[in-house]
Amino acid sequence: MKELVSFIASRLVDTPDAVETSEREEDGTVTVELKVAKEDLGKIIGKQGRTARSLRTVLAAMAEKKEKRCRLEIIE
Template identity: 75%
Template sequence: MKELISFIATRLVDEPEEVQTEQHEEDGTVTVELRVAKDDLGKVIGKQGRTARAMRTVLAAMAAKDEKRSRLEIVE
């Protein structure tokens, strides 16, 4: 899951070398943390959060396949 989010994020940002992802699982919930450069934060979130929402939707679909819940946290 984190590989897909990393792939998407690196294609959106100006500094792809700064993209970092971590994946944690607890109580059936998979949490993916996405870190990008401060200047690229807006590009990953998108207008009115549309890009972030789309990434969360893709992540939720992948998690549902494994009968789990998912969360995407975008941090600086």
Template identity: 65%
Template sequence: MKELIEFVAGKLVDHPDRIEVNLHEEDENVTIELRVAQEDLGKVIGKQGRTARAMRAVLAASLAGDGKRTRLEIIE
């Protein structure tokens, strides 16, 4: 999961070396925190949040069989 978010975000931003992804697991919940450079924040979120929503959908699909709930947080 962590590698998936790093890959997708790396293709979207101008500064892929400044991507930071942290993974936190608690029971059935998985939280992924994504940090990018300030000037790349809009590229990761997308117009009306469409890119962020798409990334969340991919995460949910990747864990569909595990019974875990995922949450992607894009941190400024």
């Protein structure tokens, strides 16, 4: 799942080399952490959080297919 987030995020930002993702699983919930360059944070969040919400929706659909729960955390 982190590969999907990394792929999408690297296409949205100006500095794709700064995109870092990590994944951890606790109690059946997979948490994907996304870290981007400070100047690209607004592009990942989007106006009124729409881009971040869309990323979370795509991630939730993928998690449902794998019968898991998933969260996305965007880290500064």
